[in-house]
Amino acid sequence: MSEVETLQRRLERERQARKQAEKLAEEKTLELFQANQSLRLLNEHLEEAVQEATRELQDALRSLSTIMANLVDGLLVTDTAGNITHFNPALLAMFGLSGTDLTGRACQAFFSDQIATLIAQTQQHSTEVCMAELALAQGRIGKAVATAILKSAERTKNASAPAHTENDSLGAVVLIRDITEEKAIDQMKTDFISMVSHELRTPLTSVLGFAKIIQKRLDEDILPNLDSGDRRTERAARQVRNNTNIIVSEGERLTSLINDVLDIAKMEAGKIEWNMQPLALLQDVLEPVLAATLGLFEDKDVRLVREVAADLPEIIGDRDRLVQVIINLLSNAVKFTDRGSVTCRARRINGGVEISVIDTGLGIAEADKPQVFEKFKQVGDTLTDKPKGTGLGLPICKQIVEYHGGQIWVESVLGQGSTFTFTLPTRAASPSDTAEAWVKSINIDILVKQLEAHGVTPTPAPAAQRRKTVLVVDDEPRIRELLRQELEDKGYLVREAKDGLEAIHLTKQDRPDLITLDVMMPQINGFDVVAVLKNDPQTTDIPIIILSIIEDKARGYRLGVDRYLTKPVNVEALLQEVESLLAQGTSKKKVLVVDHDASALKTLVEVLQAQGYQVTEAASGTELLEKAIYIKPDVIIVNYLLSEQHQDLVKTLRFEKGLENVLFFFFQWSSDAEKNAT
Secondary structure: OOHHHHHHHHHHHHHHHHHHHHHHHHHHHHHHHHHHHHHHHHHHHHHHHHHHHHHHHHHHHHHHHHHHHHOOOEEEEEOOOOEEEEEOHHHHHHOOOOOOOOOOOEHHHOOOHHHHHHHHHHHHOOOOOEEEEEEOHHHOEEEEEEEEEEOOOOOOOOOOOOOOOHHHEEEEEEEEEEOHHHHHHHHHHHHHHHHHHHHHHHHHHHHHHHHHHHHHHHHHHHHHHOOOOOHHHHHHHHHHHHHHHHHHHHHHHHHHHHHHHHHHHHHHHOOOOOOEEEEEHHHHHHHHHHHHOHHHHOOOEEEEEEEEOOOOOEEEEEHHHHHHHHHHHHHHHHHOOOEEEEEEEEEEEOOEEEEEEEEOOOOOOHHHHHHOOOOOOOOOOOOOOOOOOOOOHHHHHHHHHHHOOOOEEEEEEOOOEEEEEEEEEOOOOOHHHHHHHHHHOOHHHHHHHHHHHOOOOOOOOOOOOOOOEEEEEOOOHHHHHHHHHHHHHOOOEEEEEOOHHHHHHHHHHOOOOEEEEOOOOOOOOHHHHHHHHHOOOOOOOOOEEEEEOOOOHHHHHHHOOOEEEEOOOOHHHHHHHHHHHHHHOOOOOEEEEEOOOHHHHHHHHHHHHHOOOEEEEEOOHHHHHHHHHHHOOOEEEEEHHHHHHOHHHHHHHOOOOOOOOOEEEEEEEOOOOOEEEO
16 A cells, blocks of 8 residues: 555544544533533522522521510520520519520529539430429529430430430520419418318317227226126127227328328428437337337238348438338338238448338339329229328338438339338438437436436425316317316316416416316417416416427427327327326426537437426527526526637626526537536
8 A cells, every 4th residue: 555545544534533523522512511501500409499498497597586585484505614595585584684685694693503503414414304493583483404405316315325425515405484383382282281181180089089988988897797698788899899999990090191191291391300310220220110010910911021131330310200111111012912921121232221121912013113102192093903091101201211311212013012122321420410319328317417416306296185187278179078088087187278268267266287288279379378377487387288280399398388299199198298297296497408409409308308397498699598588497508619609698697687596507529429517
């Protein structure tokens, strides 16, 4: 092939390649044009979508702002440092901050430490909901609910799952609701229940008292003299006895139910009296309870199992209240167990004691477990399972245990039984604990002996053959008749007064040896009667026993009463107190006890009263001066530290009219937890 032909072919190939390149360029240009067109359309659609999303977001924000602005509840949002990022008008109104801009400010600058504490808790426990009650403006009450704001929307509820770290939190949100009305309604409900329960006590006293008198008359006077050959009469007598026993038993059960209602009301109001002292848990609480509850097992195919460690530590607690808890748990276990066993287990744990009551009874459904410690709740089907009680026993137990610093919970499987467990912490005795322990120890004998050595002792009643006179003061005729029968049966001469004014008149007209006195009476109440009689030199030394549905022992003892019993009255206990006071005589030395330690003061007062002294208490130097001038005591017993702080005051008392011969006793604490009387 010639060179010309070769060149022509090369040119032809190049021409073909150029045509293909041009064609490809045209295709690419077309594709690029189409891509540009698509991109333009996409940009147009994207711009429309962004505008639509922006409009929707703006609408959502406006809607959210409107919702926040119209929320009845207060809303507070903070960052992790506690600085305010969002709030609503309701929050400002609740705290009296209307018109204030809180944005970017620290919440501590405007709100109580409780809110700051809540926010801190949400950062420490980001998966939990934290709650607290707090004070609002104008004396109102709020309930705050706070939680952390997390980056991930899902909160970890599984304990085994990894917990959120502090970096997961964006801040906290707090919702505050005004619960003033709810609290008022709840208080009204509690007050109503308390009032009804109190009012039931007076007729219940009559029912129980007269039923027991009938029992006594039947057993002592009537049944022994019946004709044993008359079967009809014997059968009727047995029926009367059984019916009377039922009345007494049901009356005592009703008393227990009423006491439960009053206990829960007093605990909620913070008015319950606690007698905290060092306790040997085994000897002071568990052994007496287990012995006392043996009767619960007699009529059932259930055995009591003891698994109590011998090395239980000493605790600080109210013995009677802890006994109440364990008896309640044991009685519940027996009540809901038809066969098998009830086990009382007590063992040491780290930092305290764990006590469990385990039964093989009905058990509790999983859905019912959260309700068992709620007031007035009866778990199970109340239409088929007859309620057994008020539903207050376990809530009372919970409050008692938590007051002692412990926890209580239940583990149960339906049909297999239940285990109720509570813990109690052990702790070193505080100065007040050692004070009370000393007062209850044998060292009180030393103080009494020193008082006796100085001639300060209650004067015993002189021997006399005349019948002692008791003035019964009560506006309820049936109560007066009940007490008359019981006292006359013991050989006392009984006079009656229907109100306080008549009581004062009869006392001054013909002085009685002892007075029993109700508190709630028309015209003048019992406390005022006590004040009148105790401030009259002619009647101040007459022993007075208050019998009332009102439980205000502190006020009664401050006024100078000798004993304070609540209705329904335990007649046996009343008769013992009457006998004891009449045996002591009418002349009682007046003692003023002064100590800043409220627990030790209360116990010392009770012990001296039990020894027959008329005791008044004071907690400060100012109170010492006022009461000493007012009551003119024979003896003043003062904490040494208090006397050191008020030396001039003690010297001043020596020159007060009527206190020239007052006898001072000083005591102080020593390092070995004993008191030294000087």
